[in-house]
Amino acid sequence: MELPLVVGVDGSDSSLQAVDWAADEAARHGLPLRLVHASLWERYEGGRPSFTTNRPSEEIMAEHIAASCAERAQLRHPELKVSSEVLPDDPVSVLLHAGSESFALVTGSRGRGELTGTLLGSVSLTVAARAVCPVIVVRGGERNQQSSFGRLVLGVGDSTDGSAAVRFAFHEAQVRGSAVDAVRAWRYPAHEHAGEPLTDSLPGDAQREVAPRVHEERASTLLTDALRDAARNHPDVEVRRRAVEGPAHKVLLDAAADADLVIVGALRRHGHFGLQLGRVAHALLHHAECPVAVVPQRA
Known part of the structure; x- marks a missing residue:
């Protein structure tokens, strides 16, 4: 059926x-x-x-x-x-x-x-x-609602809440003939000076220069891992991967300004009957300049 x-x-x-x-x-x-x-x-x-x-x-x-x-x-x-x-x-x-x-x-x-x-x-x-x-x-502008940009934005968070959203985004892109702009936000804590295996042996100034790159590379790796299966199953879909420094909700709001649809996951915990919506999805639903898709992921 x-x-x-x-x-x-x-x-x-x-x-x-x-x-x-x-x-x-x-x-x-x-x-x-x-x-x-x-x-x-x-x-x-x-x-x-x-x-x-x-x-x-x-x-x-x-x-x-x-x-x-x-x-x-x-x-x-x-x-x-x-x-x-x-x-x-x-x-x-x-x-x-x-x-x-x-x-x-x-x-x-x-x-x-x-x-x-x-x-x-x-x-x-x-x-x-x-x-x-x-x-x-x-929601959003007329051009966004009319799918004038040929571009979908996928917010890639933790693997525990995003696999269903990734599959949804690639299926949607396949049907539309659109590109997927997959975005993973990352941040470097200002108070972090040590603890990274690649930077422990470096002087303080060098650590402060190298450590952000470590966080960015980690985000890029997580992004690639999250998209691997969907990209293999949809070889005709153009994928653009971006690891962007900044708060996730702000990064995705900026990316959605010229998109046809922004897609995020939301974890649904079994037996929990309250509102199950993360900060990022909440911000997009209130402020995004294009339609917003929230895709549930069962815990």
């Missing part, structure tokens, strides 16, 4: 951007597109009175949102298999449940009810932090 690409819709401008992006993505992958709208109208309105045929306005609005978004996606890609439904539950529950049987979840960066100036909607943040499938939050 082919898993669908699922997009959450609520009628907001951000949600419509997510529909457009998801329709393009589903068309690229040849996947069915499923649109879901969460509505709590049944909980508040109850059953329709038997003495009238009038339907609650919330029900009518919910069905209109779902149907109009489906029509928008179908017009954008007539060949797509598109379905839509209204589910009487809160948005987080609807999306997390849908994500258990989907290729990925797509959301906008803000919903209809979010406060003006909010960096990221609470629904998108919670879903990205808890879903068992990849979550793409559509």
Whole structure:
């Protein structure tokens, strides 16, 4: 059974951007597109009175949102298999449940009810932090959302949280015909003067000059090791490897400015039900200038 690409819709401008992006993505992958709208109208309105045929306005609005978004996606890609439904539950529950049987979840960066100036909607943040499938939050500039750069940025962290993200990035690049710009951030602690086998025998000044290169080389080696299997499985994908000094969240925000998508991993610990989202993913979801994919990795 082919898993669908699922997009959450609520009628907001951000949600419509997510529909457009998801329709393009589903068309690229040849996947069915499923649109879901969460509505709590049944909980508040109850059953329709038997003495009238009038339907609650919330029900009518919910069905209109779902149907109009489906029509928008179908017009954008007539060949797509598109379905839509209204589910009487809160948005987080609807999306997390849908994500258990989907290729990925797509959301906008803000919903209809979010406060003006909010960096990221609470629904998108919670879903990205808890879903068992990849979550793409559509944000950033028009060119980034339209995949105009032919470049995906992959943040390579520790091997414990990144292998699923690496596989996702290379598969995405293969389908798109894009390059993967794989980035590993590194930092040299200012207080570190000794302890590196290659620098212990050097004078203090020489240690301070050589030690950063040791950290950079180590980052480069970790980067190569993390990409080896995926690069071998996708020989046609162009890969650019970069070990960059600086805080990881800042390095990736800079790299994402002219990217179509930035991809990071997120460790999901078994039995932990809170928000499971690292600092880097959190910063990207709030500030990146392109869509952000958070790919879960089971511990």
